[in-house]
Amino acid sequence: MRTAALALAAVLFAPDPSAFASEAAFATADLKTAAYLRDLANGGSSAYDIVESITTEVGPRMAGSEADPRAVAWAEAKFRELGFDRVWTEAVTFPRWRRGAEQAQVLAPYPQPLHITALGLSVGSNGPIEAEVVAFADLAALSAAPAGSLDGKIAFIANRMTRSRDGKGYGPAVGARSRGASEAASRGALALLIRSIGTDHDRLPHTGALQYAEGNDAPLRIPAAALSNPDADLLANMIRRGQPVRLRLNIDAGVVGAATSYNVIGEITGSKYPEQVVIIGGHLDSWDLGTGAIDDGAGVAITMAAGALIGDLKTPPDRSIRVVAFANEEQGLFGGKAYAERHQAEIGQHIIGAESDFGAGRIYALRAGVSGAAQPQIAAIGAVLEPLGITVENEGGGPGPDLIAMAGGGMAWAQLAQDGSDYFDYHHTANDTLDKIDPRALDQQVAAYAVLAYLAAQADGGFGSAAKPGAP
């Protein structure tokens, strides 16, 4: 229905969609302000300096690590420095996972080291494991292996992720990471190795959280790690020669107790409806291997910079702009869930939300999950974004991982879809560093978020946010 409505709108607006949409949805002054914000940000924003700051001054900031509180302090200080009206934190608790030393090597027939990294939340190996490796083309092939067929073996899932602009190769590949360990364990395996869920050819393995099966029937929790893609090639080439390939794995990792971190929130307070909120943000935590530049220093920086630009306007927006640097996205969306739990009574006041968590590539599309009545607003926002190379798409998309819980509860959402063609070259690796970011691409994104947030704050009527009946 949403699609049909928008298709109709597109026909009506065809001669001059911008002008028509403007009249339909926004005051001319607001559209002018939005265009001003767009051009100001696109000509040079503070986002690169912000992501340079967090990567340099904090660097890796895995949830629950000693760097996590430093990241929280950094975010609070940065919101204040950028002139946000209100800055506060909201506590988030989660299991504390730690990574120690991790080593792998081929023992026979072709001894040489392999580059691995433990998957997030993996247990350790309790000392070295030495065993033969058995390769599977993908998770489905592993899942088709009979019970007991991997007794005493190390399972290896060799599937490759494919590259695409929208990251659609990730979904089919990532099951090996998230579910492979329990699938392998239920067939007797001592440990799991996977080919990295990534599109690069670098000797830098990709971490990322796994999920062990839960419940009384759940198999043993076995250690799981990713090989870098060149190492996965190497191991496959060894196995193809036909002799048994024996490995030694030694992984020191595990969950030890619980940790508390914080969603850090900066708000530009609205002048007319301060209790109504446009929520944008990214996640503050990163994996421990890189410096968290593209995942998700960029998202935090883009949305902080966009919020600050709106805060710098002479006239405050009608509604409040809330920028959230979410805690612990990587290990299970803890920050987003905590936010939704705490703010569930205010779902209807979160008039729309959008998260930036797909790297630092340029935005090419606006997608939205809003009421039919709000489609003209989306089209009008799209018209202001159009000079940035952004087009409205009527299908697909989502609110971003940390807003899934809010959107699930009934919050309207928008997505500023980024070009993620190279995102999975660096994602969750040591290579997630500042040099992977093009400052001009960040500016384009700040421009888009500023337009979206500002116009959402000025829109006549909302976008359809309303607590769903039956939602918690």
Added chain:
Amino acid sequence: MRTAALALAAVLFAPDPSAFASEAAFATADLKTAAYLRDLANGGSSAYDIVESITTEVGPRMAGSEADPRAVAWAEAKFRELGFDRVWTEAVTFPRWRRGAEQAQVLAPYPQPLHITALGLSVGSNGPIEAEVVAFADLAALSAAPAGSLDGKIAFIANRMTRSRDGKGYGPAVGARSRGASEAASRGALALLIRSIGTDHDRLPHTGALQYAEGNDAPLRIPAAALSNPDADLLANMIRRGQPVRLRLNIDAGVVGAATSYNVIGEITGSKYPEQVVIIGGHLDSWDLGTGAIDDGAGVAITMAAGALIGDLKTPPDRSIRVVAFANEEQGLFGGKAYAERHQAEIGQHIIGAESDFGAGRIYALRAGVSGAAQPQIAAIGAVLEPLGITVENEGGGPGPDLIAMAGGGMAWAQLAQDGSDYFDYHHTANDTLDKIDPRALDQQVAAYAVLAYLAAQADGGFGSAAKPGAP
């Protein structure tokens, strides 16, 4: 003079250089055979399988490591498998350098780990060093610092290598690696860090040998390591903020006694002048971080494959083709020097030599260091290479590192110059793996080496090799 002669030849041959050069320098049948070898190899050679074999079955093979004898055994077996007429080894001795654990981290004001790797032949740090870091733009800036100005400090040389097809950015940059440690030590430094001598943006530091100053006045030997390029950016960004940056370095490395390895030699025996030798090759050792695919599995594979193709001809070549997999190039050209010492009396019988040690990129030029009288032969060889996209260049070039000693003694040389645009992205890093090699580019190189070696073996007269008066 060489240039002038070739320029004249070019004018004379202008209407049909190939045909005229043919008559001048080579029998028509030999040119036909060379063209056959070229087209056969270029259509698909064994080189990729050979480099796949050494990277998979041996992998890292640092000189003096436990893998070194396995590499020697691999090379002997591979020459035999490829049908070489004679296969033998010649001993090479050198200091045995070992790398242990290596760690670096920023202690203050922005604690985070740094990715480093010790430079080859570096001493260890004898436990952790904690000190402030002092940055220099390049080696010249460090060398201009007063004596004592680095007392108790860690020196950091930040110069960047520039990318080019012929690798000309390497020379100006590499002094920081080779001479920086002694320059820093003579000014009181406790340790040296350098930006990697490489053109990539990967979190994988580049190793490579250093040379400590020798003699009674030589400064203390201090540990030296390379930061990955993203880490060098990070450290520079920290230092630029103005507060003292303190690091902890812990490097376990050092020379322990001596080791013996072997030049491994395969020969296709000539039918008319078996004692006259065309020598081609690469080096068998690699650094320990990668699997030695482009440096120099490719060179070994290309020249082995080219030699084997000539060996497969129904009629053997007039002269012998000798393919050498040199021992320990990386730590000081030990294999090449040992070869020259052992064969110094036979310089005049080594009628020409060419080494492949610049990665796996396509060949674009033939350069030569030969007598004026041999220029028509070079032009004629160039004419056969021309369909491969290779042109004769009248200036520059060299024989390759392992043939420097032979060329210095008076051996004529040729260079098949490769496109090294991406060579220094991977060189001396963990990222030197098989996936960086394009099999079709290897085939082109096998074709070129087969043409060069075959025609050199058939040439009327030599290329000017003669022991230099006064050479050892």
